Amino acid sequence: MTQQVTVYRWDDVGAPQVVDGRPSEYIEIFKKCLVEGYGTKQPLGWTIAEESTAPLFIAFQNDTASGGTGGTLMLDAPSNAPTDPLKIQSALDFASQGSFSRAGFYFAIDAGSTNPDYTAKNWVIIGTATAFYMYAFTPFRANQNYQQTTYSPSFFAGDLHSLIPNDPGRFTAFTGERDNLQTRWSGTLNYKLVDASPGVLMKLYPADGGETTVLMTTSSIFGIYCGNGDSSLYSAEPEITTLCPLYVVAEGSYSNAPTMNNVVSPYCRALLPGFFVSGQVGYRNVGYQPFTKAIDNQQYMQVPAGNSNRNSGLWINMEQW
Secondary structure (H helix, E strand, C coil): CCCECEEEECCCCCCCCCCCCCHHHHHHHHHHHHHHCECCECCCCCEEEEEEECCEEEEEECCHHHCCCCCEEEEEECCCCCCCCEEEEEEEEEEECCEEEEECCCEEECCCCCCHHHCCCEEEEEECCCEEEEEEECHHHCCCCECCCCCCCEEEEEECEECCCCCCCCEEEECCCCCCCCCCHHHCHHHHHHHCCCCCCEEECCCCCCCCCEEEEEEECCECCCEECCHHHCCCCCCCCCEEEEEEEECCCHHHCCCCCCCCCCCEEEEEEEEEEECCCCCCCCCCCCCEEEECCEEEEECCECCCCCEECEEEECCEC
């Protein structure tokens, strides 16, 4: 079922702001975008399952009335100083803080720096009632369409577009780090998808409600990479004529994958909602981010590279998933 996409940005009228880079400021952004809305923008329609302020904790659930699983996204922080990490983790089963099961890998985001020029305060959330993508960048990198090894928090959370009908195990959250609270430029989702071989990104539970997970990564018809290193294309501004969905597949070789014919945890499990890889690359040198472009009469945002030596071929649809 196609869902309407809403785009939220730090420069919207009435948008919540990152000032000092505290975890509570990022939590407020998620609350406004997912649940409460701001200015003239309506929220995505998620709900809050539990919330506390001491210590900081909030659990969001996506909208079952819109076809969502009701999966839970948990955010917590033991302290609220500038640049303290905000821990993020998904769970298929949630009762209360500290009481959940069938969880995904945990990871963290933070502001990166207390220096205002290097604080990740320019945030963007693109999402629906069942899933969203978040990234933030620093004012120092606002005039270029790549991060150049500056930390830029980015992650996906929500329901994948499963290839299994009514798949109850399709809710997840992931970035480039797994089961640690380290934040670094080479551990962001942008870097893992555009600049590097992604490796294991998430673990998914079987569609029969079981607990045996399969480690998953992403791939397209172009392979595992969503970026190109040809420096002669940095200033290219081609028309995008080919867009390929980004598939969620089991990590490891297709030639000997043990889950190939598994009906509840197949090798190819899902599509990553809204994400597409293009057959052409360029726009690295456009001089600003986020860069958006009309492709086949719909607006897309180019996902910026994490380093300075890649042309991103990764795009997110800003209209429908």
